[in-house]
Structures are given as structure tokens and as C-alpha cells.
Amino acid sequence: MIIEEVVMNIRDLSPEELEKRHQEKVFMESEHLMKRIQRVETDHGRDMGIRLNNPRDLEAGDILYMDDENIIIIDVMSDDLIIISPRDMNEMGTIAHQLGNRHLPAQFEGDDMLVQYDYLVEELLEELEIPFKREDRKVERAFRHIGHSHD
Structure with missing residues (x-):
């Protein structure tokens, strides 16, 4: 079929x-x-x-x-995700900027940002003291990379 x-x-x-x-x-x-x-x-x-x-x-x-x-x-199937829960707009802006510089795709559910697990992101979040947790979770859509180059 x-x-x-x-x-x-x-x-x-x-x-x-x-x-x-x-x-x-x-x-x-x-x-x-x-x-x-x-x-x-x-x-x-x-x-x-x-x-x-x-x-x-x-x-x-x-x-x-x-x-x-x-x-x-x-x-x-479930993905190994980092669920980022910024406490305020400053934390959201900080982590969004950091992840954007790394061209990491993200999804949003309510006030949470979801990214696929990466130990470097985990270390960054710990360093910035931004709340997060790691969990296996199903997502409805694929994590899509945005095509972009630094010219």
C-alpha cells in the first residue's frame, strides 16, 4: 500500500x-x-x-x-528532551538567544521550551541557573531546523 x-x-x-x-x-x-x-x-x-x-x-x-x-x-515515539521553564522574560530571552546562536530547534508548550537533549545545553542551563528537567516525552511535530547562514 x-x-x-x-x-x-x-x-x-x-x-x-x-x-x-x-x-x-x-x-x-x-x-x-x-x-x-x-x-x-x-x-x-x-x-x-x-x-x-x-x-x-x-x-x-x-x-x-x-x-x-x-x-x-x-x-x-518519545524523545529525550530538556524541558526549560524560565521564571521570567529575562531568562526566556537569555536562553532563547543562547539556543538561537547554536541553531537548535525548539518547540513550546505553555510556558515551557522543549529542546532535544544535548549535554552542552544541560551544562549551559546549570551555569545560567535556569530551571529545567530532562524527560522522555512525545512531541506532535518534528523538531525542524531553520535554514540560515551567517554571511
Whole structure:
């Protein structure tokens, strides 16, 4: 089976519609969410190819296939993350500037900044005394690097 487009995301589907279908999941690492072409396997052993016609990143909960009886959903594996919890705008600006200089991609959930684990970032946060914790957590979207060069 070749998937050329995402049907929808499960957040757009009613719980009743979801529950009436046999569910299979494709477990992906967050970095694979950016790949337009790849081969995957569901948790039931079904091989699938993904070759998206439209250039878009996949997201947790994306539906790759759905009929009246079955549904195949993307689930993202946990990442080793640093959850940064600045106490004020000064700390947020300081760490955002530091991470931006290193071109590290970040995501935001509420007042927290999420970055993939890096021991140098951990040391920096300890040195700056900015609150953080390390945890395994699922993200909905890939950590995307922004293309930029210093000219």
C-alpha cells in the first residue's frame, strides 16, 4: 500500500467514528515526520510506503488510511528532551538567544521550551541557573531546523 496523502488528523474525527474502526498504528521517531518518502510498518505488521504528493511534515495523530472498518494512525515515539521553564522574560530571552546562536530547534508548550537533549545545553542551563528537567516525552511535530547562514 502506498500512501500519497494524509486523510485527516484524529483530532478532526469524533470519538465515536474512531472507536468503531479497528486501529493500527505506525510508530515513528519525530525526526522521520519530516520525510516525504519512506517505508513503514504498522504495529500489526502491515508494510506501507509513504510518498506524499504535497510537501508537508507528518504529525502525531495523522490518519494515513481509513475505511468503514479500519484506520491507520501515526503515533510518535518519545524523545529525550530538556524541558526549560524560565521564571521570567529575562531568562526566556537569555536562553532563547543562547539556543538561537547554536541553531537548535525548539518547540513550546505553555510556558515551557522543549529542546532535544544535548549535554552542552544541560551544562549551559546549570551555569545560567535556569530551571529545567530532562524527560522522555512525545512531541506532535518534528523538531525542524531553520535554514540560515551567517554571511
